[in-house]
Amino acid sequence: MTRAVLCGYYGQGNAGDEALLASLLQMLPNHIKPLVLSGNPDWTHKRYGVESCDRKSFFQVLSALRKSDSFIWGGGSLIQDATSAASPIYYAGLMGLAQQQGLKTIAWAQGIGPLKRPLTRSLAKRTFTGCEAISVRDRASAALLQEWHLSCTLAPDPVWALDASPVKGLWDLPAPRVAVTLREHPQLTPERLETLTQALVDFQKATNTCILLVPFQASKDLAIAQSIQPRLPGSSHIFSLEDPRELKGLFQGVEMAIGMRFHSLIMAASQECRCFALSYDPKVNALMQELNMPGWDLSQLPDDCNTISQTWLEHYANGDPLNPHQIQSLADRALMHRDVLVQVLS
Incomplete structure (x- = not known):
């Protein structure tokens, strides 16, 4: 060994x-x-x-x-x-x-x-x-x-090839479902967070979707999720999951994901979700460009919540997720990282 x-x-x-x-x-x-x-x-x-x-x-x-x-x-x-x-x-x-x-x-x-x-x-x-x-x-x-x-x-990020596990209780929640992953960051100012929250309220009123707020790092994400949830007029749930496979599996039951977190967007895209990015980092911009994923840099986020909610509604109604062939190709190519390990460690 x-x-x-x-x-x-x-x-x-x-x-x-x-x-x-x-x-x-x-x-x-x-x-x-x-x-x-x-x-x-x-x-x-x-x-x-x-x-x-x-x-x-x-x-x-x-x-x-x-x-x-x-x-x-x-x-x-x-x-x-x-x-x-x-x-x-x-x-x-x-x-x-x-x-x-x-x-x-x-x-x-x-x-x-x-x-x-x-x-x-x-x-x-x-x-x-x-x-x-x-x-x-x-x-x-x-x-x-x-x-x-x-x-x-x-090669693509290894998480494309990570196995997904089912999430207990997910399918008991009303459908359709939309996942939101926001994180604490200097570019997510109180004003921008308020605009996004109001846009999310308007979006939920128009779609009657169940909003899943998904903290990826409790210390940076949970307080934001807890601040948004009481404002939402419809069904919502905060999912704090410790198992990465369950976190990926969560997106199997989601129609659309709105995310800042890089790996939330990868996980969602890998499960055939429509994705909308809110970028704070070059790695998110690179992912958006590679997958032709719509979104905004936070620094250029529209001031008008109606503009944001209408853009989300358009993508929810007419946006295209990755197709299974694209997803399989990304997962297969991600296994090139495994080949590197085998080559050196065998």
């Missing part, structure tokens, strides 16, 4: 990153025994049935590396300095330590950047150069690696 350390933004209550971990565990070769670095090791062990240790304990991490054969950066926007300079330094530091220890290292399903600081850009380049293999989920990341003369595998 070969042991691999899995490193990402795990155990932090973010459903998108948990979905990436679930996808990685699903794609790992059978002979690999994972050890997950987590912000909540007990929860990670209970949820996935894998060995886990505290990602912030240097001695636990060093011990994990010393008894392992490989190290995997497990997906998402780990190497970016838009939120802080600390994040890329932490992840690159761990990767560098793993490389010094002689472990096989893989940068898996990465979304690289933005890298605005020369120091973090240089650090990222050096760390990626030391990897046995790299896979990325978007063209901009592939282009940056090409600029650095590094080869990589480009």
